[in-house]
Amino acid sequence: DTGVSQDPRHKITKRGQNVTFRCDPISEHNRLYWYRQTLGQGPEFLTYFQNEAQLEKSRLLSDRFSAERPKGSFSTLEIQRTEQGDSAMYLCASSLPGASNNEQFFGPGTRLTVL
């Protein structure tokens, strides 16, 4: 399978715990994006990498959230001290080099439930 993959697919955690998600983009894609999607809403942009550089972060990305892409390949999104409001689907997407308007290809998402 050469699509975007995410791990885990589901995560249930207790409030206050830290969680980390992983995203593996399509291999030739140098841009990688993280989004959050809550029930009944469209995806909301969180952050974006071009290679290993994190170029943009949304106001939605509080200090408890951190994303990395150390070698310009896979990326991790960590949420520290989780809160019930963090419960959502976390989506990763990647796109080809070149224009920033290239279509983004999405992974299956990680569904986070904070109890």
Add this chain to the structure above:
Amino acid sequence: AQKVTQAQTEISVVEKEDVTLDCVYETRDTTYYLFWYKQPPSGELVFLIRRNSFDEQNEISGRYSWNFQKSTSSFNFTITASQVVDSAVYFCALKGNTPLVFGKGTRLSVIA
């Protein structure tokens, strides 16, 4: 600010009917791109189409067609002869000089 409005929250049609999903956008950018994505029950967003602001030609791909009208800031999506497999949530999205902005989606149910 960029904004995408999908006024139809849910639509139900009977199989073989045609259905149009509406999308209205707001942007101050002169160059921008519009997208449609499909999110089936499995959850993975599937890219359907990208259209840039300088190309108002309508596009047809099989049973799918898109009508882009800059004058009304709309980018509507029509499915002809709908099928049960078309049941999904459909998102319209906009990209100008900011990150991709999605509408809230329209849930389409096609009943056999």
